[in-house]
Amino acid sequence: MHTPTHSPEQTADALYRDHHSWLHAWLSRKVGCPHQGADLAQDTFVRVLGSNELGRLDEPRAFLMTLAQRVLYSFWRRRSLENAWLEALAQQPESYAPSAEDYALVRDAIETLDRLLGGLPLRTRKAFLMNRLEDMTHVEIARSLGVSVATIERDVKLAFTHCYLASLDAMPDGTTAHLASVRP
Structure with missing residues (x-):
């Protein structure tokens, strides 16, 4: 063609x-x-x-x-993230049932986060998510992934920078999304 x-x-x-x-x-x-x-x-x-x-x-x-x-x-990848959120939600007490609006907001946040992390190496994405979503320290992440703390520090910094720059590109008025507060 x-x-x-x-x-x-x-x-x-x-x-x-x-x-x-x-x-x-x-x-x-x-x-x-x-x-x-x-x-x-x-x-x-x-x-x-x-x-x-x-x-x-x-x-x-x-x-x-x-x-x-x-x-x-x-x-x-998005489906995997959504399933992980649903599994975490299933472990919550039955009295905690998110509304359809909450579910839609979380799904939108997951898709945004996935898009912003796109293009990063798997370990970098994983380290960032472990840090931000699971509240794991750099030492805990390094131990879990079998790499040095310095490597995790670089990975998390790279992911933050990547997300920040991607969010600047995505926002027409130049404002940035506050990814640090995205939690399931």
């Missing part, structure tokens, strides 16, 4: 028309749900629109598969 004469929008449109059904079916099989597959296919095409590689596509399905796998990875 190498078509340098087409605009990125025309290329994205052609990709959508030619490959959406295939991508939707593939993602639906991966997650076991056609509705979730449709959402993930749409998320993939949103990434297509933001791609700088649209002008030089030789293998459109390989390109779409790479983007879809990234979307799928983010989906599973």
Whole structure:
């Protein structure tokens, strides 16, 4: 599909028309749900629109598969975070039952946190979450992950900096999100 004469929008449109059904079916099989597959296919095409590689596509399905796998990875990571929150919630007394609004706020916070931590190495994300969500000290995290305290200090600092910079990019007016207060 190498078509340098087409605009990125025309290329994205052609990709959508030619490959959406295939991508939707593939993602639906991966997650076991056609509705979730449709959402993930749409998320993939949103990434297509933001791609700088649209002008030089030789293998459109390989390109779409790479983007879809990234979307799928983010989906599973978000689902894992949500399940961890639900497990923590299940351990709370029955009298503590969050409202639908509280649940929506926590889910939004989880998705925001996941997006802000995207692109960081797994250990760095894990150390940050252990520190911020589980109130673990750097020494406890280092012991748990089998690395030095200095490594954890660097990882947590990197995650804070990454989140701060990502939040600046995400906020149109330049204000920042206060991630330190995000707790389940």
